[in-house]
Every structure is written in structure tokens, then in C-alpha cells.
Amino acid sequence: MTNARDAARLAALLERAPDWQAARELAQRLGRGQASGIDEAARALESYDALARDLAIARRLAPRSRTREFLEETYARLHAEIHRPAVHAGDALRRMLRDELPATVRWLRPYIVSVTLLFVVATLAGAWLVHAYPGLISLFASEEMIATVERGELWTDSLLNVMPSSVLSVQILTNNIIVSLFAYVLGVLFGLGTLYIIGLNGLMLGGVFALTAQYGLEGRLFEFIVAHGVVELSCICLSGAAGAAVGDALARPGLQSRAASFAAAARRSGQLLVAVTLLLLGCGFIEGYVSPNPDMPLPTRLVVGFGYFALMIALLRGWLFGASRAR
Amino acid sequence: MSAADQLVIDSATGVEVALPVVGPGGRAYAFVLDWHIRLALALAWYGSGALLHSTLTRGVASLTVPFDPGPAYFLGAVLPAAAIYFLYHPVLEIVLRGRTPGKRMAGLRIVTREGSAPGIGALLVRNVFRLIDSFPGVYCVGLVATLVTRDSLRLGDLAAGTLLVYERDRDLDLPGTAPRSVAPASADAIAALATSELVAELEARWNSLAGPARANLARALLQRLGEPEAATAGADEATLRALLARRGTAR
Numbered sequence: 266m267t268n269a270r271d272a273a274r275l276a277a278l279l280e281r282a283p284d285w286q287a288a289r290e291l292a293q294r295l296g297r298g299q300a301s302g303i304d305e306a307a308r309a310l311e312s313y314d315a316l317a318r319d320l321a322i323a324r325r326l327a328p329r330s331r332t333r334e335f336l337e338e339t340y341a342r343l344h345a346e347i348h349r350p351a352v353h354a355g356d357a358l359r360r361m362l363r364d365e366l367p368a369t370v371r372w373l374r375p376y377i378v379s380v381t382l383l384f385v386v387a388t389l390a391g392a393w394l395v396h397a398y399p400g401l402i403s404l405f406a407s408e409e410m411i412a413t414v415e416r417g418e419l420w421t422d423s424l425l426n427v428m429p430s431s432v433l434s435v436q437i438l439t440n441n442i443i444v445s446l447f448a449y450v451l452g453v454l455f456g457l458g459t460l461y462i463i464g465l466n467g468l469m470l471g472g473v474f475a476l477t478a479q480y481g482l483e484g485r486l487f488e489f490i491v492a493h494g495v496v497e498l499s500c501i502c503l504s505g506a507a508g509a510a511v512g513d514a515l516a517r518p519g520l521q522s523r524a525a526s527f528a529a530a531a532r533r534s535g536q537l538l539v540a541v542t543l544l545l546l547g548c549g550f551i552e553g554y555v556s557p558n559p560d561m562p563l564p565t566r567l568v569v570g571f572g573y574f575a576l577m578i579a580l581l582r583g584w585l586f587g588a589s590r591a592r
Numbered sequence: 593m594s595a596a597d598q599l600v601i602d603s604a605t606g607v608e609v610a611l612p613v614v615g616p617g618g619r620a621y622a623f624v625l626d627w628h629i630r631l632a633l634a635l636a637w638y639g640s641g642a643l644l645h646s647t648l649t650r651g652v653a654s655l656t657v658p659f660d661p662g663p664a665y666f667l668g669a670v671l672p673a674a675a676i677y678f679l680y681h682p683v684l685e686i687v688l689r690g691r692t693p694g695k696r697m698a699g700l701r702i703v704t705r706e707g708s709a710p711g712i713g714a715l716l717v718r719n720v721f722r723l724i725d726s727f728p729g730v731y732c733v734g735l736v737a738t739l740v741t742r743d744s745l746r747l748g749d750l751a752a753g754t755l756l757v758y759e760r761d762r763d764l765d766l767p768g769t770a771p772r773s774v775a776p777a778s779a780d781a782i783a784a785l786a787t788s789e790l791v792a793e794l795e796a797r798w799n800s801l802a803g804p805a806r807a808n809l810a811r812a813l814l815q816r817l818g819e820p821e822a823a824t825a826g827a828d829e830a831t832l833r834a835l836l837a838r839r840g841t842a843r
Contacts (some may be wrong), residue, residue, distance in 0.1 A: 270792065277790075296689060296709075317605035341609045341761065344601060348708035349689065357712060424656045431663045435671060437771060443723075453747060511751075524750055531751035535717040 281319060288312035289339045295346040313347055318342045349482045361536060363586035369536045372580045376506035376513070380463055384502050387467025394468075395475035414480055419506035421489045421557060430553040438549025441497060445504035445541050449511070449534070453527075456512020463505040470498075492566040493551040495574045500541045500548065503581075507534035544577055599743070601707035612702050614756035619746075622756075623731070626694030630673040630680035634673040641669025680701055684721040686712050690754075700756050701769060714752040721748035787816055791836055803829065810836055 283391045291309055320336040327333055370377070402411060413420045428436075444462070448560055450454025477486045514524060514530030555561055578583045598610040614622075639655060645665045658665060684692045689709045690702035702718070704710050710718075725734030725746045727769065734746035743755050770793040794801075794809055801809070810832040811824045817839045 273792075297688070314605060317603070317607040318610075321607055336608050338759070340607070341601065341611055343604055344609065344707050345701075345703055348706060350708075350711040354712065361713075429663045431664045436665070446720055446723055450721050451750075453721070453724060475797065487605065527755045528751055531721075532713060532717055532753065535720065535751075539716070 271326050278319060278322055279332070280327065281315075282314065284312070284338055285319070285336060288316055288343060289335075292339060292342040292346055296342065299328045300406075305419065309343060309347060311338070313343045314484060316343060319527075331506065334365075354497075356531040359586055360540065362581045364582070364589050366536055366540055366581065367583035367588055369533055371536065373510055373534060375504045375508045377503065380505040380509055381461075382503045382578065384458065384463050384467040384498070384505070385443040388471035388474075391468035391471025391473075392478075393471075395472040396478070396554065399476075399479065402476045405469045411589055414476055414482060417480055417482070419477070419482055419485055419489065419587075422559075424515060428559070433557070434549045437552045438545055441500070441545045441548060442542055445500055445545060446538065448501060448504040449508040449538055452508030452511030453515070455516045456509050458478050459508030459512060465503055488563055489556050491563075492555045492561075493548045493568040495570040495572075496544055496577050497552070498549075499574065499577060503537055503541050507537045510534045528572025540580055544580070544588050547573060598701070599705070599707065599755060603707075609707070611757040613705065613743050614758055615744045616735060617743065618698060618700060618733070618758070619756055620737060621699035622692070622694045622700050624694075625697050626680065626692050629693050630677050633680070636675040637676055638669050639672035641665075641672065645669055681722070684718060685715045685719070690715070695756070699758055701759050702754050703757050705753055705755065710754050712751065714754055718748040718752035718754055721746075721751050787813065791817075791839065795833075795836065797834070807832060814839065 276340035291305065291312060294305075295309060316336060316339060320333070320340050323330065323333040323336050391405065394480075395405070410420050448459050448462045451462060474483055474486060477483045482589075509535060511527065511530050514526040521529070551569060551573065554565065582588060595764075597613050597615070599613055600608055602608055607816075620686055642655050642665070643653045645668060646652060646656070646658065649658070650664075650756070661778075667726075681692060685702065688696075700716070702710055704714065716754045722734075724784075725731060725737065725748055727733045731746075737746045737750070738744040741750070745755055791813055794806065795812060796804055807829055809832060810829075811827075814824050814832065814835055815821060819835060819839070824835070
């Protein structure tokens with residue numbers, strides 16, 4: 266009698282096969298982004314509930330059948346689509362820039378302070394080292410660059426003769442974005458990779474400034490750097506702060522597992538990288554069109570540099586997208 | 593929650609589902625497919641751009657890099673080709689919701705640890721960490737990571753909280769869906785068994801149903817079982833129940 270009842274139940278279950286096929290097709294359409302509207306969303310939820318019920322029955326009545334496998338696959342696919350975060354890229358980006366990014370920056374504040382401090386110390390150390398031991402500049406600058414400075418010129422003087430601003434911009438912003446991303450992802454080495462990149466960049470900057478100072482060119486170098494460098498160097502420090510947070514999460518996971526702590530820190534601090542990338546696009550443009558332009562006076566460069574820095578602060582605080590200043 | 597080689601998904605319905613997790617071999621297969629696709633696309637763009645540029649500027653179709661290429665060559669041929677090659681994974685994974693053409697061909701997709709399709713943030717983090725996973729140029733770090741982690745995860749997956757699972761598209765073949773312990777049945781036999789199950793269900797729930805409802809259900813079932821309509825139309829509940837019992841026993 267039990268077998269007959271189970272067989273009858275299974276037969277009744279199989280009568281629902283067209284519904285399962287329809288649910289599978291709906292899940293596929295959802296996956297391809299072709300389904301839309303309240304009706305289809307409601308139908309997906311109904312199908313999900315019905316599939317769960319049928320799957321439970323199939324597991325009991327026919328645990329080794331293709332019916333059960335098909336139901337499991339369809340149910341899993343519908344589960345994935347129903348629980349997928351809504352994809353409204355514009356809204357998500359606006360919400361991230363208005364609410365989540367400022368919160369992330371507040372969370373990263375100790376790391377930002379520490380990494381910036383490291384960068385400043387490394388810059389001063391680089392300047393002192395090259396000032397005290399001029400031969401060490403060969404560790405930080407190429408022979409060609411050193412020779413150019415020794416001739417009383419800056420390597421930046423002829424940039425626009427070598428390549429046009431558009432190409433220069435793209436090359437520079439690509440390079441800067443890659444450096445920033447590396448400063449972030451190398452945090453995976455318990456933060457040491459990040460600290461190495463920040464330290465090395467600081468040493469190079471300080472060393473190059475000391476080299477130019479020996480030939481009275483430091484003012485011209487400052488003039489070249491100030492329009493793009495204020496934000497560009499800040500971005501390097503911000504990426505380093507994100508990487509340091511990732512490294513800290515690995516080194517001191519707290520109550521979480523190391524993997525869970527790493528994942529949480531990487532995803533949260535990764536939001537900062539979106540802002541950094543946007544800012545570096547602007548830096549690339551400035552460095553390609555404004556910085557190498559010999560006709561651009563210093564006051565204009567200062568306004569561009571510190572104006573862009575103010576814009577960066579407004580972006581990181583969420584003010585550009587309507588966040589309250591009260592926090 | 594995950595067991596070895598499978599991701600077990602909890603859900604609000606209380607029904608769990610286990611998804612097979614992709615190992616290093618499956619991941620490598622999908623990557624090789626994707627690598628060829630993106631390389632072909634990038635080369636196709638570069639070749640087309642270079643030919644167009646040389647035709648417009650020099651009057652001859654040539655793939656040779658010009659001595660003084662200029663911004664048009666760089667921005668029209670080189671940059672888009674590089675963008676196709678380097679942004680292939682992040683862009684397509686976002687647009688195709690955790691899939692790429694190579695993953696689709698290999699039957700894989702990216703899911704979160706909850707079994708859902710990952711969001712944009714997770715996919716971006718996953719792809720940023722390719723910088724390390726791809727070290728030293730041939731994904732050695734990523735390959736080693738997939739060999740030593742429980743769910744075959746590279747660093748990008750660890751950071752983003754994602755993993756790769758197999759997905760299979762198969763059509764439901766009704767005769768083949770019966771469990772191996774149950775003999776194949778004809779369509780009539782299946783329908784009869786289903787009706788028998790309904791009779792048993794009605795009998796079990798008889799006292800919990802309202803009088804008119806159970807009488808109507810009983811009449812409908814009896815007609816489905818072949819009882820003449822005239823025999824059931826004016827019958828009272830006791831008669832209907834007796835007829836159902838007789839039909840049920842006869843089965």
C-alpha cells in the first residue's frame with residue numbers, strides 16, 4: 266500500500282513537470298536579464314516556493330532520480346536569481362558615493378593617518394639620504410633622468426615634445442591606477458607589500474627632490490608636480506590605507522576566521538578604490554594637459570591642485586552626492 | 593556552509609541545495625577558453641584599427657607600427673585593444689552576472705557563499721586581486737591558491753567571498769525521471785495512480801472539509817473514475833463516501 270501511495274504521489278508530482286520547465290526557463294531569462302516586471306518577479310517567488318515543496322517530495326520519493334537532480338538545479342538557479350542584489354548600477358554607485366564611501370573613510374581613518382605619516386617620513390628620509398649621500402640617487406632615479414638634471418634641465422620639460430597630451434594622459438593615469446591597485450592588493454602580504462610600495466614611493470619622491478635641489482631645480486619640479494601631485498599622492502596614500510586595512514585584517518582577524526576577516530576588509534576597503542580610480546582619471550588629465558604646459562603660471566597650478574584636493578575631500582565625505590555635513 | 597567539493601545553500605524555505613564546487617582543472621579550462629577569446633578580440637580590434645589607420649594616413653593597408661604613430665593610432669587601435677584584453681573579465685562578469693563566455697562554455701558560474709549571483713562590488717574586488725593571482729604572469733599564485741584552499745579559491749575569490757560552481761542545462765525527459773526502483777508506467781496508469789492518491793487524500797481530510805465542498809470534490813472524483821453523473825448528482829454524503837470507498841477498494 267505504501268509503495269502504491271508513493272507511486273501515486275510520484276505520478277502526481279510528475280504532472281507538475283511543465284511547471285518545472287517553465288520555472289527553469291524563467292530562471293534562465295532572469296539570469297540573462299530578459300525578465301522584468303512585477304508579474305514575473307511574483308511568478309519567480311511562487312515557482313521558488315513550489316519547487317522547494319516538490320524538491321522535498323522528490324528527495325523522499327525518488328532520491329536517486331534525474332527528477333531530483335533537475336529540481337535541485339532549477340531550485341538553485343532560481344535561488345541565485347532571487348537572492349541576487351538588485352542591479353541598478355547608477356543608484357548603487359550614487360548610494361556608495363553618498364553613504365558607504367564616507368563610512369569607509371571614517372573606518373579607515375587610523376590607516377590613512379598611519380600610511381600618510383609613513384609616506385611623509387619616507388619622503389624626508391629619501392631627501393636626507395640623497396642630500397647626505399648624493400651617490401644614492403642612482404637607487405631611485407634612472408641614469409637618463411640624473412643626466413638631464415645635471416644639465417640643468419628637468420625631464421618633464423620635453424614631455425610634450427615626446428608625445429601628445431592625450432597619449433601622455435592615458436599612459437600616466439594607467440600607470441597611477443596600476444600603482445594604486447598594487448598598493449591595495451599587496452596588503453594581502455599581511456600589509457607588508459603595501460608598506461613597501463608606500464615607503465618606496467616616498468623615498469623616490471624625496472630623493473628626486475633632493476637631486477633637483479642640488480641643481481636649483483626644486484622650485485620648477487614643485488611647479489610641475491603641484492597641479493596633479495596633491496591628489497595623486499593622496500590617492501596613493503588612500504590606496505595604501507585600504508591595503509593596510511586588508512593586511513591588518515589578516516594579521517589580527519579578531520573573533521572571525523582569518524579568511525572571513527580578510528574578505529570583509531577587502532570588500533569594505535575596496536570601495537575606496539572606486540573613488541581613487543575616479544580621482545586618478547582626473548589626475549591623468551591634469552598631468553597630461555596642465556602640468557607640462559610651460560605657459561601655465563604657478564598661481565593657476567596652485568588653484569588647480571588645491572581645488573582638485575578640495576573636490577577630493579568633498580567626494581570622500583559624500584558631500585558631492587548629498588551627504589550631510591553634520592557627521 | 594560548505595562540505596568538501598560542494599557548496600550547501602540554506603534557504604528561507606528550509607530546503608537545502610548542494611552545488612558542486614569547481615576544482616582547479618575546471619577553473620583552468622574556463623580561463624584558457626576566456627583567454628583565447630579575449631586575445632582574439634583584442635587582436636581583431638588592433639588589427640582592424642591599425643589597418644584603418646594606415647589606410648587613412650598612408651594610403652596603404654599595413655599592420656606595421658608607424659614610425660610616428662600619433663594619438664589617433666594610440667587611442668583608436670592600441671588603447672581599445674588593451675582595454676578589451678584587460679577589462680574583459682570584470683566587464684563581462686558584471687554584465688553577464690557572474691559568467692563569461694568561457695565559463696558558460698565550461699558550464700561554470702560565480703556565486704556568493706550564499707549561492708546567489710554576486711554584486712558589482714564583489715566582482716570588482718575579485719578582479720582587482722587578479723593582479724596578485726596572475727603573478728608571475730601565468731597565474732601561478734592563483735593556481736597554487738586553488739590547490740591549497742578547501743573550495744579551490746584563488747585570492748580574488750577569498751577577498752570577494754565568491755566561488756565557482758558547476759551549472760548544468762538539461763531538459764527534463766519525463767520517461768527518464770522515474771526513480772530506478774519504480775517501473776515505467778503508461779500515461780493512463782500514471783493518471784489513475786494520481787486519482788487514487790486524490791481519493792486517499794479526500795478520505796483522510798473528509799472531516800476537516802465543509803459539507804458542500806467535500807461533496808463537490810467527491811462528485812468530481814467519482815466522475816473522473818467513471819461513475820455516471822446521474823448516480824452522483826442527487827446522492828447524499830454517505831452515499832458518495834460509500835461510492836468512493838468502493839472505487840478505492842476496486843483499485
